[in-house]
Amino acid sequence: MNIPVYDLVIIGAGPAGMSAAATASSHGLKIVILDEQTAPGGQIYRSISNPAIADENILGADYYHGRSLLTAMRYANVDYLPGSIVWAVSPDLSISFSRAGKSSQIKAKKLLIATGAQERPVPFPGWTLPGVLTCGAAQILLKSSGLTPAAPLILAGSGPLLLLIAAQLNRAGVEIEAILDTTPKGRYLKSLRYLPAALRNLPLLIKGVGLLVELKRSGIRYVNNVSQLKALPGSNQLLSKLQYSVDNRIETSSCTTLLVHQGVVPNVQLTRALQLEHQWDELQQCWKPSLDSWGESSQAGIFVAGDSGGIAGARAAEYMGELTAQRIAQQLGKLNKESLLKQTAKAGRLLYQQQAIRPFLDAMYQPADEFLKPSDETLVCRCEEVTAGQIRGMVAQGCTGPNQTKAFSRAGMGPCQGRLCGLTVAQIIADERKVPVKDVGYYKIRSPIKPLTIGEIADLAE
C-alpha cells in the first residue's frame, strides 16, 4: 500500500490548528489538516465559515475574531479534510483515520495534535437525566443551528464559560430562570494572590467584569454559594426539578433544562493512547501532556498546541499554534534558529500575556469537592453504570489505581473510553488512599480512540 507522506499533519482545526497551518504553509511545508468537524473553527469558532445566527451581538466580537484565522487558513496551501476521525496513531507517525465510512492511513514527518479541550465531567446525583446538558452542548446548538434549549432553564456551575454562555443565551432572547453559582466560598480570597499577574491581561479581566455586570443588569436571578446539586425526574423520567442548597437551606426549582459547567480540561485521549508523558496540573485539577516551550512532547516529532496541551484559551491556542509551526519548520530545515527566535518573539509575548491570567482564573474557579469526589450514590461511569460508592468499595479491596478498578467494575470500558469518568475515578481513588492524584495515574487508553465498524477496519487488511 502506498501511504501518502506529509511534512506536517495537524489534527484539529480550532484556533491552534488553523494558525499553525497558516504559519507552516508560509514555509512551503506539505500540510494536511484532519478535522473531525464538518467545517473549520473547532468548538470556539464553530461554524465561523457560515454562522448560523445573523445578529452578531449574540455571540459577540470574540467569536467573529475566528474569521481572521479562517481567512489565513484559506489562503494557505493546505489540504483540509473535514469529517476525518483519527482513530489510531502509531509511534512511527502513521495515522489511521475514518472519513465517510472509509478508513485510510497517512504518514507524518511531524505531527501536531490540536484536539482542544473537553468540558470537565460534572457528576452529581441525577446528572444523567434527559434534560441535563452541559453548557458546551448548549453552545454547540446555538452556534451550529441557532437552536436554544427548552425553558424553564437553569444554569448551574462555575467558571468564565458559564457566564459567557448565560450572556449569549440571554442576548438570544432565551428566558433564564436562574444562574446557580457553585464557586465555593472563600475562592475570591484564595485567588487574590494571583491577581497582580492577571493584571497583565487587563482587557480580559475587564471583559469578565463586563459579563457579570451585563448579567446583573439583565435581572436574571443569580444565586451564589450553591452546593449539593441534585436533579430529580418527573413521572416521565425526564428532568423536572432541581434541588440544591444555599447557606444550609434546601431549595427546589422546577426546570426542563439544566445546563451545567465546571470548566474545561485538555482532551488527552490521543496523547494518552500514544503514551506520551503527562503531568498533573494541581491548580487546574487535570492531566496535560508534558511539553517543552515549543509544544514538543516527550516523543520527538509529536507536538501539542492549544487547549489539548493545557487550558489557556482560544487566543493562547492561536499564538501557540504559530510558535509550534515555526519550530516545526525550523526542525525541517526551513529556517535557522536565529530567525526562529526573531519570528516568534511577538507571538511569544502575546502568549505570555494570555497565560498570565490563568492562575487567577484557575484558583478562582477550581471545581467544588462535590463535583471532583461525588457522593457514593452518584454514577461516575455513565457507559457501564458504576457509582462513586462502588469505586470506593474497590479501593477498600486493594485497588490502587484506575486500571485496577476498571478490571473490577468495567468503569472506563465503555464507548467513551473513560472521557467522562477518568478524572473522577482517579480523584476518588486518590482521596480514599490519601495520596496525590499524580500517584494514582490514569487509564491506559486503547486504540481505536473513536469507535468504528469491524468492516471498515477489516477493509484495511485487503
Added chain:
Amino acid sequence: MTQFSTDSQRRADVCVLGGGIVGLAVALGLQRNGLSVTILDEGDSALRASRGNFGLVWVQGKGDTLPEYAAISRLSAQLWANHAQQLKDATGIDVQLQQRGGLFLCLSEPELRERQAMLTRMRVAAGGDYPFETLDLQQLREFIPEAGPEVAGATWGPEDGHLNPLLYLRAMTEHFLQRGGKIDNSGKISRIEPTDSGFTLTSDAGQWHGDQVVLAAGLGNRDLAPQVGLSAPLVPNRGQVLICERVKPFLNYPTGHVRQTNEGTLQLGDSKEDVGFDPGTTTDVIAKIAHRASQMFPLLRDVRLIRAWGALRVMTPDGYPLYEASKQYPGAYLVTCHSGVTLGALHEGPIADWIASDRTELPLEVFNAKRFTL
C-alpha cells in the same frame, strides 16, 4: 492500598507472588487447606496477563504434543463447574461459566483437514477417549446460522467453554479477602532469601516472611525463580484482542477466534507475536483480526469496534506450563502457564493440594524446567 506496619502482620504460612488469576486460584486452594496466605502483587500499571485474556475454558487441541497437558486441561475443565459454583456461593458473583462446547472455525479446506488430523492424533494418544467432531459448513450452520460462505468448516469440542475473566478475577479476590487473606500491592518483590524457617521477601515497601513461597508472578517469575533454586525460561508472546459493542446474541458457542459474552459484547482475537515486552496494539494486526472475523461471521462488518488491547502471554519455549518444587530450597514452588482461565480449577484444586501436602497424583514431573536443559 493495604499497608501493614507490624512485623507479626507481615508473616504468613504461604506468600504467593502474583495476584493474577493463577496466584489467586492457588491462594484460594491453600486457604482451603487451612493455611494463612498473603498475596504480594504489583501496582496499577503492571503487565497483567490476567486482565488481557480471552476467557476461554478450552480443551480441544491443547496438548497435541504432550498428552499430560491434554489430560490436565481436560481435568481442569471437568472441575470447573464446581469451582464456579463455590465462588458464586461465597461471593454471589457469577463468573458466567458456560460449558456447552466450543467451535474452531477454519477458512480453508486444507486448514480444516490439518486440524482434524491433529485432533485424531490426540484421540489416539488418549487411548480413544478424546471427544471431537469435524463439521462442514452446513453442519456448522446448525450450531451458528450466521457462519459466512467463506468458512470451510469447524471442529467441535463438547468439553469447551468460556467465562467472564474479569468477573473471575474479582470473585477470587473477594473470596480470598473474605477468608482473611491479605493482598499487599505496594510493589514488586525484588529479592527472595531462603532462611532457616522459610523465606524472606523484600520489596521497596518492606519485608515479608512466608514459611512457604509460591511464584505465580507470570513473566516476573523469570527473575524470581533463580533466587530459590528454580528456573523459569519464560518469554512474552503478544496477543491482540478487539472488543466490540454489545449486540443481540447470535453466537451461542465460543469459538477460537470470536466469542460473545453474556452481555452481548463481542471479543475478537488470537494473534500471536513475538515482540518482547510491548503490550501495544498495531493497526495491521487489528485489521487482520477484523478481516478474518468478518469472513467467519459477515454480520460483524456492521458492528462497532470499541477498543483493542495487547496483552502478553506467559510462554515457555514449548508453550506448556511449569509446575515445580524447589529441591534446593524446600517450600518454594513455581506455578506458571499461559492458560490461567482453563487451568483455574486445577490450580485451586489439585495444584494447591500438592503445594499444601507436597504430594500429588498429577504427572507433574513432565512440567518441570529440566526439559529445557536436557
